[in-house]
Amino acid sequence: MATVRLFGGLRRRARDPKISVDGVTARDVLASLCRDNPGLHAVIWDGARVRDHVRGLIGGQAIELGRGLATRVTADDEIAIFPPIGSGGNTT
Amino acid sequence: MHGWAGKVLDIDLSKGAIKNYPLDEETARLFLGGRGLGARLLWDAVGPGVAPLSPENVLIFATGPLTATGYQTSNRFSVSTKSPLTGTVLDANSGGYWGMQFKKTGYDALIVRGRAPAPVYIEIKDAGAKILAARHVWGQRVRATTQTLGQNNNKRNVLCIGPAGENQSRIAAIMNDGERSLARGGPGAVMGSKNLKAIVVEGTARPQVLDQEQFKFMLYEARKLLRQSPLTSQALPEFGTAVVLNIVNHIGALPTRNFQQSQFERAEAISGETLAEKYLVKNAACWACPIGCTRVSKTDKIEGALSGAEGGVEGPEFETTWAFGAQCGVDDLAAIIEANAICNDLGLDTISAGSTLGCAMELTEKGLLDSDLRFGRADLLAPTLEALGARRGLGAELADGSLRLAKKYGAPELSMSVKGLEMPAYDPRGLQGQGLLYATSNRGACHMRGNMLGLEVLGLPKLIDRFQVYGKSSYVILHQNASAAIDSLVVCKFTNLGVAEEYFARTLSAVTGVKYATGDLIRVGERVWNLERLYNLREGFTNADDTLPPRLLKEPVSDGPSKGWVNQLEPMLKEYYRARGWDERGVPRRAKLEELELGAL
Ligand code: SF4
Numbered sequence: 001m002a003t004v005r006l007f008g009g010l011r012r013r014a015r016d017p018k019i020s021v022d023g024v025t026a027r028d029v030l031a032s033l034c035r036d037n038p039g040l041h042a043v044i045w046d047g048a049r050v051r052d053h054v055r056g057l058i059g060g061q062a063i064e065l066g067r068g069l070a071t072r073v074t075a076d077d078e079i080a081i082f083p084p085i086g087s088g089g090n091t092t
Numbered sequence: 093m094h095g096w097a098g099k100v101l102d103i104d105l106s107k108g109a110i111k112n113y114p115l116d117e118e119t120a121r122l123f124l125g126g127r128g129l130g131a132r133l134l135w136d137a138v139g140p141g142v143a144p145l146s147p148e149n150v151l152i153f154a155t156g157p158l159t160a161t162g163y164q165t166s167n168r169f170s171v172s173t174k175s176p177l178t179g180t181v182l183d184a185n186s187g188g189y190w191g192m193q194f195k196k197t198g199y200d201a202l203i204v205r206g207r208a209p210a211p212v213y214i215e216i217k218d219a220g221a222k223i224l225a226a227r228h229v230w231g232q233r234v235r236a237t238t239q240t241l242g243q244n245n246n247k248r249n250v251l252c253i254g255p256a257g258e259n260q261s262r263i264a265a266i267m268n269d270g271e272r273s274l275a276r277g278g279p280g281a282v283m284g285s286k287n288l289k290a291i292v293v294e295g296t297a298r299p300q301v302l303d304q305e306q307f308k309f310m311l312y313e314a315r316k317l318l319r320q321s322p323l324t325s326q327a328l329p330e331f332g333t334a335v336v337l338n339i340v341n342h343i344g345a346l347p348t349r350n351f352q353q354s355q356f357e358r359a360e361a362i363s364g365e366t367l368a369e370k371y372l373v374k375n376a377a378c379w380a381c382p383i384g385c386t387r388v389s390k391t392d393k394i395e396g397a398l399s400g401a402e403g404g405v406e407g408p409e410f411e412t413t414w415a416f417g418a419q420c421g422v423d424d425l426a427a428i429i430e431a432n433a434i435c436n437d438l439g440l441d442t443i444s445a446g447s448t449l450g451c452a453m454e455l456t457e458k459g460l461l462d463s464d465l466r467f468g469r470a471d472l473l474a475p476t477l478e479a480l481g482a483r484r485g486l487g488a489e490l491a492d493g494s495l496r497l498a499k500k501y502g503a504p505e506l507s508m509s510v511k512g513l514e515m516p517a518y519d520p521r522g523l524q525g526q527g528l529l530y531a532t533s534n535r536g537a538c539h540m541r542g543n544m545l546g547l548e549v550l551g552l553p554k555l556i557d558r559f560q561v562y563g564k565s566s567y568v569i570l571h572q573n574a575s576a577a578i579d580s581l582v583v584c585k586f587t588n589l590g591v592a593e594e595y596f597a598r599t600l601s602a603v604t605g606v607k608y609a610t611g612d613l614i615r616v617g618e619r620v621w622n623l624e625r626l627y628n629l630r631e632g633f634t635n636a637d638d639t640l641p642p643r644l645l646k647e648p649v650s651d652g653p654s655k656g657w658v659n660q661l662e663p664m665l666k667e668y669y670r671a672r673g674w675d676e677r678g679v680p681r682r683a684k685l686e687e688l689e690l691g692a693l
Pocket residue numbers: 090165167187188376377378381382383384385386584585586587
């Protein structure tokens with residue numbers, strides 16, 4: 001089972017910020033995560049695709065710059081999911 | 093004029109002389125206001141070789157054509173001067189209420205020259221300006237000064253320095269409306285060198301808008317776009333800027349212990365999520381801002397004079413949390429909130445203060461400096477900052493920033509700065525484009541002269557490979573030009589997360605009656621960028637100053653998702669100069685200057 005870590009407002013919508021989830025690919029993991037935590041579905045998915053600005057990282061690397069949702073996931077992987085973040089600092 | 097007030101106020105503190113004159117319309121068209129107008133006025137006012145803390149330096153406070161119109165976030169303003177920290181051109185900008193109120197006194201800009209023989213403050217009302225004795229507030233901290241001089245958010249607004257500015261700390265900020273700061277590059281020291289404690293403004297004149305109907309439509313459009321964007325309607329209001337800490341840490345780009353590592357093992361303890369859960373009291377907003385990114389937080393550590401009406405303080409922002417947190421190896425968020433509150437009250441730049449402490453910690457651990465400072469010593473943040481603001485003991489050395497400190501102890505390479513300005517919270521080894529941005533930023537390392545975080549990490553508007561080297565310069569240039577344009581309008585950069593430049597250009601046209609297409613607006617930014625470059629070249633800066641600390645160029649990241657990377661600056665820089673229309677030494681070519689209507693300079 002891979003480990004999913006949730007950040008920002010996603011934490012309020014799940015039972016735990018760190019969850020073990022089954023799945024062979026990133027798509028499977030996200031689907032099963034949202035099945036167990038239905039509150040996450042609407043903020044992560046837009047139909048069959050992941051919403052704009054929702055970021056998924058495996059081992060600190062962006063999923064979408066690799067094989068996307070088809071990326072294979074192992075039990076050692078940690079998948080981090082971030083909601084839209086609008087920042088860049090503001091001390092000027 | 094429409095949009096612009098059409099007048100410049102010019103005060104010479106040495107002579108006690110106050111005059112005003114019309115704003116040149118051509119200058120306004122070319123440079124708009126804020127940072128752009130400030131840079132143009134500074135070019136004429138402060139020639140090469142002027143010592144930044146001498147009476148010959150000036151402070152230029154500038155608003156823009158949109159300021160005080162009521163357009164979303166039209167509250168911001170800037171200060172321009174020659175930096176006492178870096179010796180470069182400097183502008184810093186701030187939100188709150190002061191900028192809007194200053195514009196309502198009927199001026200676009202204020203130039204302060206000379207040095208008063210004794211401490212003074214300036215009061216500006218519709219009827220004119222006065223120079224008044226400030227003996228009763230000299231020596232007071234920021235919160236007390238702001239109250240004493242009668243801060244009243246929508247009516248009377250106070251901008252001042254604290255003890256750090258009075259003591260001419262080269263990392264001193266100018267503060268406005270209590271807790272807002274014109275922070276970077278030491279403008280507070282310039283104000284202190286002029287014996288100028290504060291500027292109080294009280295105005296009633298709203299700027300004239302030429303095409304009211306179109307302006308109302310643009311207001312409506314911006315409101316709709318800001319509401320539609322999950323960034324400006326949810327992410328920023330809910331968690332503020334600090335929410336970015338976890339993702340930056342996760343990818344291995346959060347500088348830790350003076351950039352010795354790029355991941356902080358205790359990041360969660362100082363994250364935006366923890367801030368919201370444990371310390372957040374409420375949100376706050378600047379004037380005319382529907383976003384409201386400001387946090388008000390509270391801990392047991394801040395009481396009495398340090399805290400506001402509800403016992404809370406504004407902040408901390410992400411950069412501040414990083415500076416006193418990961419950069420100093422500190423995982424105590426309450427101590428970071430306290431450090432932020434102390435900096436605001438002393439009038440200090442939190443990024444430079446935290447980074448200088450981190451540098452002192454490494455110097456100490458390497459046996460080069462004899463001090464108690466060690467990574468992780470949260471208990472030493474508050475007393476060290478107090479000593480810094482008072483220039484007491486080691487504080488006297490910390491007060492001039494990390495580069496002067498590290499040089500004195502024989503290890504300038506341990507100052508994590510560019511052109512002497514401490515770097516913000518992104519490790520350029522894990523974000524290649526951000527490194528180019530820091531190296532080429534005209535005021536020294538800065539995340540507000542364009543920010544590659546959006547493209548390289550957050551995917552705004554789209555995600556690009558953060559380790560990609562070739563092709564990065566065009567993105568960096570685009571961001572730098574756009575940010576210079578936005579800083580000249582002046583609106584808050586966070587608006588740009590929902591509202592594209594095209595809307596700003598249409599709004600500017602409606603307000604002023606001068607036609608600006610999107611390209612014209614970006615061209616203003618490019619013009620400002622090139623003028624700032626010319627200023628630095630005139631001061632003797634060269635392409636050798638467009639660099640990063642050796643650690644980031646030579647020491648690969650030892651662990652985590654950025655493992656093995658250094659910043660590959662050289663090829664990016666070559667590409668950058670070419671794409672900017674500069675020669676291989678980074679000097680703008682004549683054709684580029686002519687194209688930007690800067691040929692006469
Ligand atoms: S987004 Fe934040 S910094 Fe910008 S104007 Fe609004 S409250 Fe001020």
